[in-house]
Amino acid sequence: MTHIASPAPDADLQARFQAQRRAFAADSFPDAATRRDRLERIKRLVEENEQRFASAICADFGNRSRHETMIAETFFVLAGISHTRRHLAGWMKKRRVGTSFHSLPGRSWILPQPLGVVGVVSPWNYPLQLALAPAVAALAAGNRVMIKPSEITPRLSQLLAELVGAAFRPDECTVLTGDAELGKAFVRLPFDHLFFTGSTAVGRQVALAAAANLTPVTLELGGKSPAIVDDSADLADSAHKIAAGKLFNAGQTCIAPDYVLVPAGKQQAFADAYAQAVGELYPTLERNPDYTSIVNGRHHARLQTLIDDARAAGARVIEVNPGGEPQEPAARRMRPHLLLQVDSAMAVMREEIFGPLLPVVPYDTAAQALAFVNERPRPLALYWFGRERSRAEQVLRATISGGVTINDVLLHIAQENLPFGGVGDSGIGAYHGEWGFRLFSKEKPVFEQSRLARTAMLRPPFGAKASSVVKALKRLL
Template sequence: MNMKLEKILQVQRAAFNASPNPSWHERKSKLVKLGKAIADNEQNFKEVISKDFGNRSFVETTMAELAIVQAGIKHALKHTQKWMRTKKASTAMQFKPAKNIIIPQPLGVVGIISPWNYPLQLAVMPLIGALGAGNRIMLKPSEYTPGFSELLKSVLGEIFLDDEIYVATGGVKVAQAFSALAFDHLLFTGSTNVGRIVAGAAAKNLTPVTLELGGKSPVIVDDSANMKLAISRITNGKTINAGQTCVAPDYLLMPQGRIDDFAQALIKKAEIFYPTFADNPDYTSIIADAHYARLQNLLEDAQAKGATLRVAGTDDSQLLAKQRRIPLTVVTNTTPEMKIMQEEIFGPLLPIVASETLENSMDYIQKRDRPLALYWFGEDKAKRDHVLNNTISGGVSINETAWHVVQEDIPFGGVGPSGMGSYHGEHGFQTFSHMKGVFLQSKFSGGKMLYPPYTDKTQKVLNMMRKFM
């Protein structure tokens, strides 16, 4: 497989070198073909993703994957031609009448390693940016969704040549070989621990990377919040895809006196959303036995260390286990020693941390790894702006969870341990482009007055120039 991947890389690089700057017509054609292929296979994608998970609502796949991908393609088709254009840049007075321009150019061959939790969205959204920027692409989807991976390989293989887009399927060894290839750019979406390994492999080739990782995304519930609205939106953000979302709310911060009522309200709302969890086609299964066991271990550890667990529903525990279903579980009386407060949860478990003031909450967040997302619920604009200006996170949604991720006109990405770089919309185009700066000298340049041999006149000209710097 290593040799095959290397061969594909060389084939793609040769194809790129033969046509290093595809026209808008060529890029548009590829984006249109991609959109049509996905639309033609919507039902197949919904079925195979659900099978890979054990169960995944067709509505969730449509809402959180298919609709987002189609919107991304539509946005790219509308704007990429403008993004491709050479741009004028300002020129300092001392260099005029010379001019500066910026030429966006494709990088070459882009590698994409995508995860299992939103397998279509997180494979195709960076693909859109890379295609629009004029690159060739090699894509490695997750081994945890083998049915989806094979379908994606088949669908893309029918409309693209291997020297345009190639999908590599397989397990960890394939992923390791893939990340070691000398791409012109590599985008990885996954856990922070694996992200470090991928970045290390890429560094050996000096391959620039975009890392979309994760972390513990906090929710601050302010006293000024509309509590009814907050409960519905937090519950939805935590239970869609059974919490298996990189920007899912990881824990809540609120005063101790409000925790019990809020926790119970979250449970009641989850039971309204999902009258049952077992055998419910609307509720997603945990992706694999190992992930299910890890989540159960987090709960057992928290309970053993004094936490209180509130579990939504009254489903039979054996049936839930058989289907790898975990209802929303709100965890209170938490302490920092609990594993659930140390690891990214990536499931429908929601700890609540007692925090009496906004400053306490912000201090708690700032002393920990910078999260991929931060959520604030409230109506006090001064407090809102204080949080926005004095916390650092990849992105933020105000009075909502997760929806900032699907906005095409703002960047999506992490910071620090939650990632580096960003994409979506024009930000994706720029990530997968080289913005080449060009200085166009005029024949009337006064630069010759700075040629050696240096004299007093040279110094006078230099002094005059420095006045304009």
């Protein structure tokens, strides 16, 4: 049995933070070779322990598809490291920028400088990816990193702590395991940047704690991400892609489609196509290694409450069970559910679902669909399906969301050249690729005066010459 470490005491938390502070002060601008070495150690750690990570996550969930872990956790992290290593030298260079005409022949540039000590608070749904991806960006930018993983996935958290502890000195990168009380103490530390992934409600608390230290924060939150099926879309293809994205990790994904908008009169056709897609993707559910369990009993009960509440309020609930299997409660393999005839007052339409439940909402016009989205808090992701490019452009201009995938779901997160982050209730800030490097850097502006400068004409004592110089400069604006 895996030993679960007791929470790190507050004194240990402070000691590790101060050690990282001292280490950064001694080497506040590590060279490219040092940064690449740190990235290489993360790479080896992931490559050499891929199966151990998969086993730990599977045990924490009850069942977690090993292929899902391979795709969304280990491959994702390795792809990010590869992209970062290729571009790191270019990102580190100072960038020459234009100098205002009145300050010529001086020179201006921007120097990306490490911030210091970065704190990362990661969630349980993708416990490896969402701990290491921001850490990779922070290490590439030259920072020291402290990671607080979720207590809901204790086996993965403990394994990560052991492996990071073996690969890094505590003053370089360290993992602290513990409960919510440790998490509260962690976010109160005066980090130079604090990165949090989790719910909007907890994100607000994290922002308040960080504000006491004026610590800048990045909040990767959630929200109710819509999928809009246009009447020009291939309904069967759209339903299949939405089902695949919705049921990846059993819906326990921050950018999973949270509800789908379909043209009025096509709700049943969509439901039929979705059910068929589920059967193709998961012919069985109960003991299918590809179908992930709900992470624990509390979350399973929460999802069941959403179903019961919607049914009691008049929703038509369709349970999709391709193999006709009886439920094994201990396995927590929640059946995919479609919810039709929903209304905005239902909890399933107000709360982020984070499970395999999908409300289907009809709309009469494209304008009505856009209004439905815009009446709600800004989502982390938005998905649009259709063949009319002009309608896609209309949706892009008329809605505000963290990111968009057109004619598929989830895939914008996997593009290293695109920023990933939320907006409004779905988050603050963005990372991935160069965006992550910039996030964890201070873009220091530098101006170098020339020996040929004539700024003395604009120094006291002022007189007629200064006035004429200012007038001349104004004419050049």
